[in-house]
Amino acid sequence: MAAQTSAKEARMDASKIEGVAKIGIECKKDADFPKWYKQVLTRSEMLDYYDVSGCYILRPWAYRIWQEIQKYIDHEIEELGVENSYFPMFIPAKNLEKEKEHIEGFAAEVAWVTKAGNNNLHEPLAIRPTSETAMYPYYAEWVRSHRDLPLRLNQWCSVVRWEFKNPQPFIRNREFLWQEGHTAFATKAEADLEVQQILETYRQVYEDLLAVPVIKGVKSDKEKFAGGLYTTSLEGYIPTTGRGIQAATSHSLGQNFAKMFGISFEDPRGPLDGEVRPALFAWQNSWGFSTRSLGIMVMVHGDDKGLVLPPRVAAVQVVIIPCGLNAKASDEDRLSVEQSVANVLIQLKKAGVRAKVDDRDNYSAGYKFNHWELRGVPVRLELGPKDVKNHQIMAARRDNGAKTTLHQATLVSEVRDLLETIQRDMFNRAREIRDANIVFIEEWKDFVPVLDKKQLCLIPWCETSDCEDEIKEKSSRSGLAATEVQDEKAPSMGAKSLCIPMEQPVHKKLIKGETKCVSCGKDARRWALFGRSY
Template structure:
């Protein structure tokens, strides 16, 4: 290895510890793995998403978009600017988002007659058009979704993908004839979000609903999937809102039923953002760099040929044949045949970039008709035959996914603890992090007491059919105030 290679290899390495310097480690992985850069000076809270980072978003977007379309959703696009009068038509929206709204006051040199909000969410621009499109019960259910960016002028500390002032997301909006149909829609979207986290991102989640005081402004119910990060904090992975008739009343979404009677529609909205990428990076990556499940990795298999001058031609020909077979089968494969880098540098670089499976091919592999296979992140190594290489590659990709999911699942299962008193909640979260499951009276003041002392909050309460402790027959006392408990709450620190 030349001195130049050594210097470059040192530059590739991650210098911060995931366990002890989680925030700095995360930022270093995002930048050194080529996922994003910070925005221009003076634009704190904005990022530039690089091609490798955007490719991850495209993979997740494609998986989720397919699920939507298979269940009757059509994509549309609405203006990014919302007239102030539209936003004020639903006063709860203004109350909930006003501190974070960015406003446009001038067009060119002319002052606008009415301020325009840069969308913090789009209920108030989409719902008026739904009201135009819905006239009869035959128009229902109506389902539209848009992929776009939104702006929320966060006052808190920002972090790439987890919390930025502008972020990419999808927001779906639907109208239905009755409450039950709208609720089924709400849960269908929550199911799809859960599936993307678990089946695409290899991240197990908890599901439930937000407490009454933390639901989406104007909603009847906000449902959520929550993902636990290795540092013990929870990420709100996605939300699906049952809006009831509040938006229909504000924007006059009515329809004629079968008896020609005018009825109010029931609506939903649901959203999933690139916060999922933050959860992906944080959950699986390590001190060597990015770790990706094969489902979203831009490159699933990298082939690194290892040669001497007299074996180069044969090794490369053998490696090229394997690359072609994998590519023809739809495997995202890269042959790293650069002359300017030695194999050790290539190994480190592809580990930093999160390539799930590495094929090492030298003269011995070429002579014996074999391939050496190495997994990321645990470095497990094995040998497979050249014959059947496509099936072998797929099998190893499945193994890597299963390892990542199992590790994340073990972390989650070990970080849900129960508490029956305020001191137990504070002590458990303070010492261990993770989720603390406790009986709760439903009073916001009890959450506020925990939040004030520990910056932890109620991230969700389980659904009635998923927690037999919820309801009027709850036998426990609230862990905070001692009054009769009516719900079970999951407390955690959050991103």
């Protein structure tokens, strides 16, 4: 009951005050980021709070973005030979407990079903936090020969992780949507190649669709997937809070799960000296991309007016608003505007532009401007009687507010060019801000001050787990972090390793035996990205 009350209060606080629905954003992004984020999501109608804490309703405005992401990922992975499938959400306890290191990594997050109606279940059922242990017993049945490999399946589903005290929409949900790919190969080389191919697909989604810059990297041993061989990831940056955020992951599982679940195949080389060779274990990967991406997009691009949506994923790319039709407007002017607006809509839709007309007669043009700005529509077209006569139309960009006059004769090509320009500018602007806030740190005395400036630290690092623990502990009790209240699953106050970038700095090469780790003084192996994080 407490969780339900909390969720209801949060929903009411986000959208209403004293019973009156609010339509604007009442706080500045830089002044009260949590409140701003909540208001943007609810008042733009992307999301609503549900009566279970940590669970949220994705409204059509958000779900359409998720569908664009689904469409893109599906196309890319199908080209790689991955097929879509679906496995049940319930996992028998015996399956989940089979792989000890894996279950220890998820133990605190697992939600259990122990009762059906009035009867206790003979065996508790876990609601999937991830599906390795649901899928791999069946992989063991399906793989017998090297001819059965590669086995490459993906599923779009929801998962449940119930471990934290402070949920945050999209960023840390108890239930969230994602895709999870699970693949098996005969060789490590094939598996390693796929890890990189999937990570590149995820990068394209963030940078080419969502206009969010990300860094490709490898996780430290401490941060890698529980039970896996190594983890690659995309790391984002939220400028307003100065925190890094894990955006997506592609894991090499090695042969650990294959050995636990018996995913093996006959050696294709046949008998040796008349003796049957031992079976070979498959090399496996798992990889996932979730609705966390929507939250990252909102945090990076949103402003004090609300959402700013990248054109390639926006449910509505262009909104057309009739203007200049006051009470004194003639019937002839009204008819000419209506006909012109209808013609513009037809042209844009025929060209594949997601366009909409706002012809509500109970709201002023100014109200409609604010309405669609809040929802982040990339382009607003304003069309009045004078525009019709002059064969032109006014276009306003949501991302920077710039206005320009378009010609009706070349409208479609101009709108298309404008949408591409907005998409490109949004990414470049976000990347410039991100790059300006990654600081090379070569002495510990500079580490915490940079964190306190809401920046990330790129440091020479020894890559040991003890040093990583030490960095987090030292940065937790220094600077601003020392005065903040921490929750184990809320944004981290101490710095953690975000990733070891795959593209190492070329202008600051480490010298073997000379370059030392910033924290412990041991020989540094690579540059690593550290920061406070979500």
